[in-house]
Amino acid sequence: MNTKTRYLLDESDLPKFWYNINADMPVPPTPVLNPQTKEPVTPEFLNVLFPMELIQQEVSTERYIEIPEEVREVYKLWRPTPLIRARRLEQALDTPAHIYFKNEGTSAAGSHKPNTAVAQAYYNKKEGVKALTTETGAGQWGSALSLACNFFDLDLEVYMVKISYNQKPYRRVMMEAYGAQAFASPTDRTNFGRSILAEDPDSPGSLGIAISEAVETAVMSNGKKKYSLGSVLNHVLMHQTVVGEETLKQMDLAGEYPDVVIGCVGGGSNYSGLAYPFMRQRLLEDRRTRFVAVEPTATPTLTKGLYAFDYGDAAKMAPIVKMFTLGHRFVPPPIHAGGLRYHGMAPSLCALYEAGYIEAVALHQLPTFEAAILFARSEGIIPAPETAHAIRVAIDEALDAKEKGEKRVILFNFSGHGHFDMTAYQAYLGGELVDYEYPAEAVKEAMKYLPEVAF
């Protein structure tokens, strides 16, 4: 009888290629637009923000892109990550389903984010860049890029949403331990930040504002600094596919194939990272896998948003892309899953959702914390509030399989641990956590500001 719990791969199994889903998309791509001209962006425009090699990856239709040896060397510090059969959770649910999770919480930064942070730092370094700027909400991305910039000897300025900066000082200390500088956004370091502070000196900030500040800093640096984004863009999602490529091999070791592949979605990178290699098999080999993306009711981009062209940031400095959006001016309710509080979503993921290849579910935070506690007490590991969204749906799938008497193979991405989110658990266990209804009015208001484009 197979009683194996962890499926480990050797260093020699570390993927040599990222998978680029643009080679296999069943629907035509939509253009990325310059936020000023609203015409398709030029490489020159993007090069103000990104190094050329990442821009080429962004528009590439090559199916596989080689992972540089220097990047693989850093990946080896924690990759391949374990695939774990959640046997104790299965027992707790008394389900015939088999539940697997890919543990991306084993990276030093505690999440999947270093997979792209390391790649981005490498390409910037290679093209002579000396410093990067970025934003962070809950701090997962900021600490991952801090780690990566430290490895490639790049300076880093992180604009951290002020409410998180104050509520999560330890993520900030982690960034500083890796040598980065973190600022509470809105800051007085940028024109946009100053304009926000002039209107509201006590602004708690938002991801959209922080992105604008990081972008402005790069744009105004005369080429000295470039900008780095932790999700949404094609190249970011592509770097995350190491997750799914490893998992394909590990499911093979387990002698199973997932019936359903689950992940939480904010910008879409952790879910795409796991799902796209399985989606390739769905598209090219007609595998009948279901794909479920999980988002918060408080920020229901896929389930309640509009599929439209919108800006990536509040100040309209980032490119315009076609995506499901709640409006770039939307400021979400203060749920603890900070990494899921983004108004938009990765264009490729949106296109696959629109075309029916991916399902979406929106959840309130209380049931996700209930799932997180059940998971922690079954499997031991305390999940990040974002990850708890995926866990909730994995549990619901397992209960559904039980009700139907089906053996179902369930796979989800354990995107990160919750060691820096214990205030959220404190609130939940203390009965102080509340749910937020779908903020219909705020979305309606934000939708007034969608750009008019010819596409």
Place this chain on the structure above:
Amino acid sequence: MNTKTRYLLDESDLPKFWYNINADMPVPPTPVLNPQTKEPVTPEFLNVLFPMELIQQEVSTERYIEIPEEVREVYKLWRPTPLIRARRLEQALDTPAHIYFKNEGTSAAGSHKPNTAVAQAYYNKKEGVKALTTETGAGQWGSALSLACNFFDLDLEVYMVKISYNQKPYRRVMMEAYGAQAFASPTDRTNFGRSILAEDPDSPGSLGIAISEAVETAVMSNGKKKYSLGSVLNHVLMHQTVVGEETLKQMDLAGEYPDVVIGCVGGGSNYSGLAYPFMRQRLLEDRRTRFVAVEPTATPTLTKGLYAFDYGDAAKMAPIVKMFTLGHRFVPPPIHAGGLRYHGMAPSLCALYEAGYIEAVALHQLPTFEAAILFARSEGIIPAPETAHAIRVAIDEALDAKEKGEKRVILFNFSGHGHFDMTAYQAYLGGELVDYEYPAEAVKEAMKYLPEVAF
């Protein structure tokens, strides 16, 4: 060329036996004494605190003790843990030395502590115990036992040193997430706690006081609750030897053997866990390995303590053992390495140190944090302040090897990560951390209260 970074073992390589160094001790054992009669303890006396099977392990001289299948099933959630070659640290130091560390920070509780917590919970459960009591300082042990009691469906009361309870609320939340109850010690729940509060209502607590409260609670429960200790005792150290047994196999995979084996010591359990299987080879096969135990200057048990019989706790309720001690009334300065702030040390480790098999080094905390930051920036992982003591000596050994132009194989136990110790990093990076001299007067005063025994 071998460029391997992580040496992983499969589940099938998980040790089936713990190693009991009492089978091979080069010096005769010293008796454990009843704190009231000062005569050797009887099993009946110990059974008030511990289940019989653990008492048998405590006095056993069998070389190998089989690990129950139920315990191995839980170990499999995170074991075998990785052995990592710290290549980036070697490069940063430009040393010819090879540095390896065993990463025990990969357990759900974040340290080596679950290795014994799971075993102790299992044996208590097996003998019909319904609830355990324990103490915790920094919270590593309390959270590990919370995790273990959760798996075996035991209630748990944790007496947490008050200063830590207030300064580290997140460790407390972690314990509560696993279903345990935590109390700020001294409490008004015990006679001893009340007596301390009567003298000093603002007492910050100490590990000695918390142990007394946990022991009293078990003693007064009429057999309903038993007590669990996270270090010092033979059976605890023995459960930790899975660490060293795995590492022996992993060093073999690496094709090397350590010249020096390093670990931090508070009560001695993480270091013994790594070192004793290598000590077995030193004792039985005459391997010329050096062993270095690292302690804080603020609590210099081995380097400045007296080798004498002393109580394990402040209230003199725990057994008397022969060990290096600073006196059971000693309250150490508030260094951040809370797990190393204990007045005594495991008897077997003390005997090996006294007999010259182990060296000891005492360090100030500032150089340990300097080492921790260098490690974090080289290897990515942020260490616990306790672990930073081992890292500092590993670095010093590597620098010494460089000066002497020697290839030296250095192995240390990475006992835990620092995700719940970020206040310490904040203080260090902010320049607010200070060193404490050897508290000579406090030790001198505490030494007045050593028990008079006939042995």
